[in-house]
Amino acid sequence: MRFSTLSLAVLLLATPLAQAQTAPAQVKGAKPSAAPAAAASVPDRVDLDDIRNFSRVYEIVRQAYVEPVDNKTLMKAAISGMLTGLDPHSEYLDKEGLNELNEDTTGQYGGLGIEVLQVDGTLRIIAPIDDTPAARAGIKPGDTIVKIDGKPVETENIDEMFKQLRGDPGSKVTLTILHEKSDKPIDMPLVRERISITSVKVRELERGYAYVRISQFQDDTTPDLEKKLGEFIKKHGQPKGVILDLRSNPGGLLTAAVGVSDDFLNSGTIVTTRGRLQDSNLSFEAHPGDILNGAPMVVLVDNGTASAAEIVSGALKDNRRALIVGRRTFGKGVVQTVLPLDNEHAVKITTARYYTPSGTSIQAEGIKPDIALADLAVNKADSSPVLVSSEADLPNHLANEDSKLGRDIDNDGSAENAKLATQDYALSQALNVLKGLALNRVAPAATTVSTH
Numbered sequence: 376m377r378f379s380t381l382s383l384a385v386l387l388l389a390t391p392l393a394q395a396q397t398a399p400a401q402v403k404g405a406k407p408s409a410a411p412a413a414a415a416s417v418p419d420r421v422d423l424d425d426i427r428n429f430s431r432v433y434e435i436v437r438q439a440y441v442e443p444v445d446n447k448t449l450m451k452a453a454i455s456g457m458l459t460g461l462d463p464h465s466e467y468l469d470k471e472g473l474n475e476l477n478e479d480t481t482g483q484y485g486g487l488g489i490e491v492l493q494v495d496g497t498l499r500i501i502a503p504i505d506d507t508p509a510a511r512a513g514i515k516p517g518d519t520i521v522k523i524d525g526k527p528v529e530t531e532n533i534d535e536m537f538k539q540l541r542g543d544p545g546s547k548v549t550l551t552i553l554h555e556k557s558d559k560p561i562d563m564p565l566v567r568e569r570i571s572i573t574s575v576k577v578r579e580l581e582r583g584y585a586y587v588r589i590s591q592f593q594d595d596t597t598p599d600l601e602k603k604l605g606e607f608i609k610k611h612g613q614p615k616g617v618i619l620d621l622r623s624n625p626g627g628l629l630t631a632a633v634g635v636s637d638d639f640l641n642s643g644t645i646v647t648t649r650g651r652l653q654d655s656n657l658s659f660e661a662h663p664g665d666i667l668n669g670a671p672m673v674v675l676v677d678n679g680t681a682s683a684a685e686i687v688s689g690a691l692k693d694n695r696r697a698l699i700v701g702r703r704t705f706g707k708g709v710v711q712t713v714l715p716l717d718n719e720h721a722v723k724i725t726t727a728r729y730y731t732p733s734g735t736s737i738q739a740e741g742i743k744p745d746i747a748l749a750d751l752a753v754n755k756a757d758s759s760p761v762l763v764s765s766e767a768d769l770p771n772h773l774a775n776e777d778s779k780l781g782r783d784i785d786n787d788g789s790a791e792n793a794k795l796a797t798q799d800y801a802l803s804q805a806l807n808v809l810k811g812l813a814l815n816r817v818a819p820a821a822t823t824v825s826t827h
Contacts, residue, residue, distance in 0.1 A: 501625045517554075522550070579611055600635055618805050621687065644693075650727030677702040699746075
């Protein structure tokens with residue numbers, strides 16, 4: 376299987392080599408970490424028989440393949456095969472691939488707004504990006520694209536089919552989607568758009584409680600978060616608590632993940648990376664200055680929370696800064712670096728594993744939530760009118776002495792809770808958890824009551 380960066384280089388956790396050697400020093404808290412013990416050096420020479428076999432296969436393909444294949448195409452396929460055989464994330468990038476990578480990290484391109492993983496000859500959806508054609512059509516993490524414009528997606532044509540997901544804004548495409556828990560594919564006619572993604576959104580859920588949505592980690596995510604959260608605090612005051620929504624966030628740049636984590640931490644390790652190269656062994660530490668001044672946090676995650684989003688989740692979880700609520704995350708715990716070959720070609724290769732502050736690798740395991748939530752949708756139950764629901768409904772009841780203040784005793788917040796729960800069950804549950812944390816934080820001091 377092979378990971379393909381479609382919405383942005385969201386699963387790429389390193390900058391291009393021209394920047395990679397200097398970028399860590401520009402990130403707050405970056406410092407070299409201890410390199411893993413080197414294994415005894417054993418010569419590993421290329422076997423001449425392997426070289427002969429490669430040459431023979433090369434010539435056989437050129438001479439006997441059903442259609443003519445030029446040398447350039449064959450060499451590109453050989454290089455690509457060597458890299459994709461290593462892991463799902465390493466790949467060969469030509470000029471077109473480099474342009475897409477640049478578009479991805481800035482969040483601007485023409486397409487549908489989905490992150491796709493190639494698995495056993497299929498196109499599996501990792502996550503749709505917020506406010507894109509894919510998200511509005513109802514595409515979900517775990518869905519599979521089985522056809523594009525009526526043509527089945529197969530192992531032989533998967534690269535060609537993948538490229539059709541991008542295109543000029545305004546052009547039309549029909550995806551046949553198989554939802555994760557369904558056996559009936561459905562057709563989804565879509566129109567490609569110029570995807571210009573704002574990765575951070577901030578709004579008030581209820582008075583005193585803020586909602587922060589990060590859809591991916593790109594170049595401007597950290598300053599955008601600081602700006603928008605700062606504006607929110609200026610307008611509404613310091614929040615009692617914050618929900619950080621990282622559901623269906625397929626990841627992004629390591630630098631952005633470190634910056635966002637640092638915004639919510641006063642101290643502690645954010646993430647460490649370890650690889651064979653010395654430059655791959657880094658430790659990122661938080662600096663004093665929590666933008667929320669310690670207000671309680673809940674992080675919402677699901678099976679589409681991947682890569683850089685898992686770095687943030689792990690940093691906040693292990694530093695006991697936030698509770699993680701939702702479903703187990705995707706489990707991508709490796710770092711890729713782009714190594715240029717020339718101006719128009721490069722290799723994106725896995726160079727390190729990353730570890731959460733507790734020293735845990737989440738590779739192929741993911742992050743287990745502190746509070747697990749099933750993937751549910753709820754509907755408001757039908758109920759008959761209740762004639763007597765409280766003391767206030769009884770005839771001749773004594774009035775409350777504060778009733779003249781005009782309080783609405785029926786407004787206990789349950790209506791708002793029901794509305795949110797029917798719109799987003801997981802978010803409503805996260806808000807309830809957050810309120811409990813906030814109440815615990817501001818619990819009044821106990822008073823002594825004397826009896827005589």
